[in-house]
Amino acid sequence: MTAVAEESATDDHSDGTGRRFSLNGGVRGVVLTSLLLLLLYASAQSDQLGRLYSISWKIVLVVGLSAAVFVGANLLISQGRRNWARYRALAGGLLGAAGFGLLRGNRSVSTLVADSEFIFTRDEGEPFVVVDPAQIDAISKVAELRSGLAEYATGGFASLGTFEWPLVGLVLGLVAGYATGHTNRIIRLAVPTAIGAFAGWLIGTSLLFRNRPDASIVEIVLFAIMGAAVLAGISLLFGKRHVLVERALFGAAIGATIGGWLLPDLGSGSGSTAIIAAAIPLALLGLRFGWPSDRDANGLASFDRRSRAVIFLAPALTFLSINLVVPAVRTILTSFLDRDSEEFVGLDNYEHLVTSETFLDWRSWSGDDGTWNILTSRLTWFGLFLIVAGFGIAYSINWTRNRTSGLDHSPTSRATMAVGFFLLAFAFFSVIRGTFSNTIWWMFTVTIGATVLGLMMAVLSQRAGRWESIAKSLVFMPMAISMVGASVIWRLQYAPKNISGEQTGAPNAAWIALGKLSNAGLDGNTYPAWSRWLLLLVLAALLVRLGFRIYGSWQRSEGFAGATVALIVVGWLFVEFLTRSMGGFTVLEDGSIQPQTVAFREEVRPFNNVYLMFILIWIQTGFAMVILSAAIKAVPEELLEAARIDGASESEQFFKVTLPQILPTVGVVVTAILVAVAKVFDIVRVSTGGNFGTNVLATDFFDEAFSFLNRGVGSAIAVTILLIVAPVLIFNVYNMQKAEA
Amino acid sequence: MHDNNSLIDRIYRRLSNVPMWVMWGIVVVWTIPSLSLFINSFRSRTRQRDSGFWEFVRDGDRDYRLGCPEDYNAPDLFHMIENYCVVLSNDQASGMLSSVISSLAIAVPSTIIPISIASFAAYAFAWIDFKGRKPLFIGTVALLSIPLQVALIPLLIMYSGGAHFTIPFTERTLTMVPDFALAGGPWAVVLTHTGFAMPFAIFLLHNYMSSLPGELIESARVDGADHFSTFVRLVLPLSVPAIAAFAIFQFLWTWNDYLIAVVMLNGGTPEVFPTTQRIANLAGDFGETEHLLTAGAFVQAFVPLVVFFSLQRYFVRGLLAGSVKG
Structure with missing residues (x-):
């Protein structure tokens, strides 16, 4: 993985596709500019200019603001190296504003107040005003009422509004921060502590009743001492004696917060307990930041490095955690909850999933008469035949070469066996239905299909000379087309039309043409009889030639995998045309003939799945080709040269030199495609909507989570997909660790 | 003869x-x-x-x-x-133009924002020495192959109602992310794309940035440049090839995305639907509009094809550098 990356980063020539086919700078500019003009023109024509404009300035605003925040944060850190106090003031101000804003944003502190009047609003109904303090006291003690109270306030500073709160925080933070950077130790200690206590008082007096903790000062102090002891102990343990006091103070602040806010009941406390619970931690925090003496140059440098790391990483890590890690964890948790995520149901969702017939459907496993369908499938027997034939070939090659019994490992025997196993797996997937089985079938087929075809293209296109880049670009092009677009494209190709008219899709048209050819000469068929005989003659000649070639290769102990494959294909074609059974064109019982179409997406169950898979193979082959092509071109020429001198044939060069060299890259391609296929959604959704037995896990997930609004089962399916790709994930991490070490 | x-x-x-x-x-x-x-x-x-x-x-x-x-x-x-x-007309039933604009409104910010954010992070991982750098980087890259389905349900809930954290063993919930009512609009899609692009972008840019010559960066630091100016003046201009590669990759990816759009925009007006969603809907109603499907699908594919053919070399480089995203 990393090897490929580094290579491409430093070496332009490893690009898979030639440069001939990409446009040069000038043309590129003209094309992109005219595209923009076209968009503007079309928008103006249909009254969309306003929307385009508003979207544009929103994007500019967001990007500009974000950039300003990043640059501002960096300038702030740069300030730190020049003027410590000023940096501390700015940082403190921002922290104060953020903290007070957060309190206000959580509606913990209130605004509505008129001295001795208290305004109550309930979740439903009109707000009402209570003036009598005794009444307030009574109401605030009734638990049910209290929970229904949306907003009410006490006196004092609670009149501060949405903008005033952060502003006060800013001012307090500025002063406190500046003081922590002051050279006078008394100021450094006293001012921040005092301001912390003052901020606590401010919060405590303005806190809503429902948030007031029923804290006792003993508890707070106790926990503060415990917190101080814990953090002091940790810093001693790790040999950080020089920051012992700061750590202890910080621990005390955390302990006081726990003792003051997390343990006691909220809502039954009084104003004074709220003030104490808020003021003690904040004062301790102020003390902690005022404690350290001035930083020396060394300290400033390490401060700079650490803060830069935070600033550079914070946006990315924020997005990663908010948009990826936390939701993933939440999904895993909700998969154990019921459909509305309210009650814990254990493994019920998984049980529901695994036992449902849509997940794993064994109904096709045996037919009506109790026979196992897998045993009546032609695929099974052909697959088994190929496996046996592969063993036979391996044995006979070894015998002719070495005169010993044993198995040969040449591509001929291995390829035959591999195809046999592939067909056997296909037979298996075609009798076990259901979303899970389909997903695995997709992963199996698309991964193998795209990798093998991509490898073929990568190898063969090398011989195409000046046509190489064009051939590659054409195969690569579907990568740029969306899966939705690809599904639409193939839907138009797959759709069968009424047999009385012409077919508009290439596959059906070709299929019927083949049928006409194999039935040439019959009444009502426009194809003349000699066309079929000519074809049969050519096929027969090819068969004979291939037979001689294989025999000769065997005599000379050479590989003959390609010729064998060709022999099987040509032989099959010969038989099909000879028996008039090729193509979509049949002779009915009354002697008339009729074209037959294939409804690729609907009728040919379960193999309609394979036609959908082909759409993804169509997209992914280019990807595999480009990467494998780059890897093949990176194989040292000396190795191939040495093999040539040793008399290796071209296929031997490939299988014995090139393939082992590019095997790591093949692994990368395979894992990448596996992960992409596991979550395939668009193709199935657009092609069939999951009907006709084509549902996969990702479409099932969408239906459960967003159509049936069953979060529990939806999450369980998502976790299942995660489990399917988990091995790849672990493999990647393992590789990374090896590369980093 | x-x-x-x-x-x-x-x-x-x-x-x-x-x-x-x-x-x-x-x-x-x-x-x-x-x-x-x-x-x-x-x-x-x-x-x-x-x-x-x-x-x-x-x-x-x-x-x-x-x-x-x-x-x-x-x-x-x-x-x-x-x-x-x-x-390309303004016709509500089959008009694609508004969805072309919607696709741009999604794809352009979903390309710019991840690039900027990831290039900061990639620089930090490559050139700033801090504790826990290695495990953090490996953890980030481990997220590469997480299927996006795993995050979709909570993300939709967050974008349509904010995120709230219940403090364990208490009844108290704390609002971590307020409800901005983003679902049904392009920004929900953009933010989702930004999150999902992050591991790949960091991985790709980090590989490139860490291959830059170390002496160059060291000499800039010796001359008194701080990390910010080293990044802006030196590393960023040098990383343009990798940034271009990722930009093209991400643009194609977001322009062609369907799943995130269909989840996040479900409750929105058809005007905000991107081209993929519009085409999928067009393909849903059989008959009447089928002849428009060809032109519509071509309009949908036209922008990525132009980007692809004019900037193929960068695209291939992006693929080669990080063949893990899919």
Whole structure:
């Protein structure tokens, strides 16, 4: 993985596709500019200019603001190296504003107040005003009422509004921060502590009743001492004696917060307990930041490095955690909850999933008469035949070469066996239905299909000379087309039309043409009889030639995998045309003939799945080709040269030199495609909507989570997909660790 | 005589070159569907319905005038670009133009924002020495192959109602992310894309940035430049190739995305639907609009194809550098 990356980063020539086919700078500019003009023109024509404009300035605003925040944060850190106090003031101000804003944003502190009047609003109904303090006291003690109270306030500073709160925080933070950077130790200690206590008082007096903790000062102090002891102990343990006091103070602040806010009941406390619970931690925090003496140059440098790391990483890590890690964890948790995520149901969702017939459907496993369908499938027997034939070939090659019994490992025997196993797996997937089985079938087929075809293209296109880049670009092009677009494209190709008219899709048209050819000469068929005989003659000649070639290769102990494959294909074609059974064109019982179409997406169950898979193979082959092509071109020429001198044939060069060299890259391609296929959604959704037995896990997930609004089962399916790709994930991490070490 | 013989020889060798036949067979199969779409998009509804795209050579009676027709219902008169005229018009039922703008509103910020954010992080991972750098980087890269389905349900809940954290063992919930009511609008899609792009972008840019010569960066630091100016003045300009590679990759990815859009925009007005969603919906109603599907699908694919062919080299580089995203 990393090897490929580094290579491409430093070496332009490893690009898979030639440069001939990409446009040069000038043309590129003209094309992109005219595209923009076209968009503007079309928008103006249909009254969309306003929307385009508003979207544009929103994007500019967001990007500009974000950039300003990043640059501002960096300038702030740069300030730190020049003027410590000023940096501390700015940082403190921002922290104060953020903290007070957060309190206000959580509606913990209130605004509505008129001295001795208290305004109550309930979740439903009109707000009402209570003036009598005794009444307030009574109401605030009734638990049910209290929970229904949306907003009410006490006196004092609670009149501060949405903008005033952060502003006060800013001012307090500025002063406190500046003081922590002051050279006078008394100021450094006293001012921040005092301001912390003052901020606590401010919060405590303005806190809503429902948030007031029923804290006792003993508890707070106790926990503060415990917190101080814990953090002091940790810093001693790790040999950080020089920051012992700061750590202890910080621990005390955390302990006081726990003792003051997390343990006691909220809502039954009084104003004074709220003030104490808020003021003690904040004062301790102020003390902690005022404690350290001035930083020396060394300290400033390490401060700079650490803060830069935070600033550079914070946006990315924020997005990663908010948009990826936390939701993933939440999904895993909700998969154990019921459909509305309210009650814990254990493994019920998984049980529901695994036992449902849509997940794993064994109904096709045996037919009506109790026979196992897998045993009546032609695929099974052909697959088994190929496996046996592969063993036979391996044995006979070894015998002719070495005169010993044993198995040969040449591509001929291995390829035959591999195809046999592939067909056997296909037979298996075609009798076990259901979303899970389909997903695995997709992963199996698309991964193998795209990798093998991509490898073929990568190898063969090398011989195409000046046509190489064009051939590659054409195969690569579907990568740029969306899966939705690809599904639409193939839907138009797959759709069968009424047999009385012409077919508009290439596959059906070709299929019927083949049928006409194999039935040439019959009444009502426009194809003349000699066309079929000519074809049969050519096929027969090819068969004979291939037979001689294989025999000769065997005599000379050479590989003959390609010729064998060709022999099987040509032989099959010969038989099909000879028996008039090729193509979509049949002779009915009354002697008339009729074209037959294939409804690729609907009728040919379960193999309609394979036609959908082909759409993804169509997209992914280019990807595999480009990467494998780059890897093949990176194989040292000396190795191939040495093999040539040793008399290796071209296929031997490939299988014995090139393939082992590019095997790591093949692994990368395979894992990448596996992960992409596991979550395939668009193709199935657009092609069939999951009907006709084509549902996969990702479409099932969408239906459960967003159509049936069953979060529990939806999450369980998502976790299942995660489990399917988990091995790849672990493999990647393992590789990374090896590369980093 | 000798020349003649060698010509026949050459032809025979060409014909019996089975691997080349196989290769060109693949190329043809791979090209026909797109070609068919392109040609059919210029054909009238009846022609698309009644004959295959290869019959276009017989469509001789077409009106070749430029511009859109004034009367769409005039019989026997079909303008070559008529389907495009309908598709790019303001028509609510089949108009694609508003969705082209919506796709831009999603794809452009979803490309710019991750690039900036990830380039900061990639620089930090490559050149700032801090504790826990290695495990953090490996953890980030481990997220590469997380299927996005795993995060979709909570993300939709967050964008339509904010995120709230219940403090363990208490009844108290703390609002971590307020409800901005983003779901149903492009920013929910953009933010989701930004999150999902992050591991790949960091991985790709980090690989590139860490391959820059260390002496260069060290000498800048010795000259007194802090990390910010080293990043802005030195590393960022040098990383343009990798940034371009990722930009193209991400633009194609977001332009072509369907799942995130369909989840996040479910409750929105059709105007905010991106092209993929519009095409998927068009494909859903059979019959009436099927002849417009060709032009619509081509409009959808046109932007990525132009980007792809004009900037193919960067795209390939992006693929090669981080062949893990899919």
